[in-house]
Amino acid sequence: MADRTGSGSVSRRSFLATTGGVLAAAPVVRSASSKPTEAPGVLRAESEAETPMRKIPIGVFDPVYDHLSLDEMLEKISALGIEAVEMGTGGFPGTRHCPVAELLADSSKAKAWKRKFEDRNIRVATLSCHGNPIHPNPEMAKRDDESFRRTVRLAEMLEVPTIVTFSGCPGDAPEAKHPNWVTYRWPPDYEEVVTWQWKEVVIPYWREAVKFARQHGVKRIGLEMHPGFVVYNPYTLLELRQAVGEEIGANCDLSHLFWQGCDPVEVIHFLGKQNAIYHAHMKDTVIFKDTAAKTGVLNFSADPAKFAQGSVIFRAVGYGHGAQLWKDVVKAYMDIGFDGIMSIENEDPILPGEVGVERAAFVLKNVRGELLEGK
Numbered sequence: 001m002a003d004r005t006g007s008g009s010v011s012r013r014s015f016l017a018t019t020g021g022v023l024a025a026a027p028v029v030r031s032a033s034s035k036p037t038e039a040p041g042v043l044r045a046e047s048e049a050e051t052p053m054r055k056i057p058i059g060v061f062d063p064v065y066d067h068l069s070l071d072e073m074l075e076k077i078s079a080l081g082i083e084a085v086e087m088g089t090g091g092f093p094g095t096r097h098c099p100v101a102e103l104l105a106d107s108s109k110a111k112a113w114k115r116k117f118e119d120r121n122i123r124v125a126t127l128s129c130h131g132n133p134i135h136p137n138p139e140m141a142k143r144d145d146e147s148f149r150r151t152v153r154l155a156e157m158l159e160v161p162t163i164v165t166f167s168g169c170p171g172d173a174p175e176a177k178h179p180n181w182v183t184y185r186w187p188p189d190y191e192e193v194v195t196w197q198w199k200e201v202v203i204p205y206w207r208e209a210v211k212f213a214r215q216h217g218v219k220r221i222g223l224e225m226h227p228g229f230v231v232y233n234p235y236t237l238l239e240l241r242q243a244v245g246e247e248i249g250a251n252c253d254l255s256h257l258f259w260q261g262c263d264p265v266e267v268i269h270f271l272g273k274q275n276a277i278y279h280a281h282m283k284d285t286v287i288f289k290d291t292a293a294k295t296g297v298l299n300f301s302a303d304p305a306k307f308a309q310g311s312v313i314f315r316a317v318g319y320g321h322g323a324q325l326w327k328d329v330v331k332a333y334m335d336i337g338f339d340g341i342m343s344i345e346n347e348d349p350i351l352p353g354e355v356g357v358e359r360a361a362f363v364l365k366n367v368r369g370e371l372l373e374g375k
Contacts, residue, residue, distance in 0.1 A: 059084030059341040084123040084341040090147030091131030128164040136171030162220040167231035170201040222251035222279035253281035272336025284320030316356035318363035327367035
């Protein structure tokens with residue numbers, strides 16, 4: 001490819017040479033698991049001997065039961081032995097089982113709503129309003145920002161410690177109509193886009209949003225690291241956290257990190273070391289190796305009915321990776337003292353709806369039980 005020259009233009013060769021030099025000069029940040037193997041093993045053994053493993057509650061994200069009423073859903077999940085819930089309060093998850101406006105308007109209704117869960121020994125652990133509050137379309141941004149703020153106020157009223165959402169993604173300029181997700185910084189136009197997005201939109205919005213949450217006693221905002229949004233991996237999560245405050249943490253959904261090449265246990269220890277994991281979605285991923293070998297992992301099928309044409313699909317826990325890996329994942333959460341819930345989110349096209357939840361719960365109960373028994 002010929003090099004482009006001109007004002008503000010950097011050749012691809014120069015870009016790679018420059019960034020390579022920066023990487024070579026940068027200090028290496030090691031996680032606990034990247035140190036020599038002997039020492040961490042000893043440290044972990046001592047820690048585990050002193051602190052018993054916590055029984056992390058197994059929960060479910062409620063949109064999978066949108067076809068049921070609240071009472072019908074509670075009967076279903078009680079029978080499954082589900083111990084906690086993540087409730088949709090707006091945005092993409094909707095409000096099927098949580099009438100946010102009604103509850104905010106009447107504290108007695110809010111208490112009665114929460115009591116339905118408590119009567120079944122189910123903990124309302126998280127309120128989720130996944131949306132794009134920095135969408136370039138002002139109406140869409142306003143809608144999702146208002147949903148976020150209502151969720152914060154409801155969390156305060158119900159004494160729910162954690163809310164979950166997306167970071168959102170702006171356009172590439174004030175007059176843009178659609179979000180622009182940039183992951184590679186060359187040619188220089190893309191670096192300019194990312195710099196503008198973070199400086200002019202992302203950080204100012206989230207600085208104000210964190211301030212609002214803080215005023216209402218909400219100290220844990222779990223951002224799902226999701227493709228299409230500016231926070232899509234641990235690096236971008238920590239970049240935003242450093243810029244606006246420790247109220248920002250992760251909704252650690254490993255399904256979006258498997259295909260990016262992340263090691264799930266490494267991620268949990270890396271973020272856990274910084275007390276930056278506030279919630280955990282439990283969802284698996286399959287990478288079709290033959291397809292990925294030909295087309296790469298960014299080959300997603302937009303049509304769920306044609307998922308086999310893509311390289312990646314989401315599966316129920318244990319149906320993308322084996323039970324041993326999920327045992328390692330649960331142990332990693334126990335090791336870092338994770339005090340949230342393991343929330344099953346089922347988007348499996350082969351085991352849809354309630355079936356996928358049941359299968360995932362079975363796997364998680366088994367591996368958690370083995371760990372608590374010391375196996």
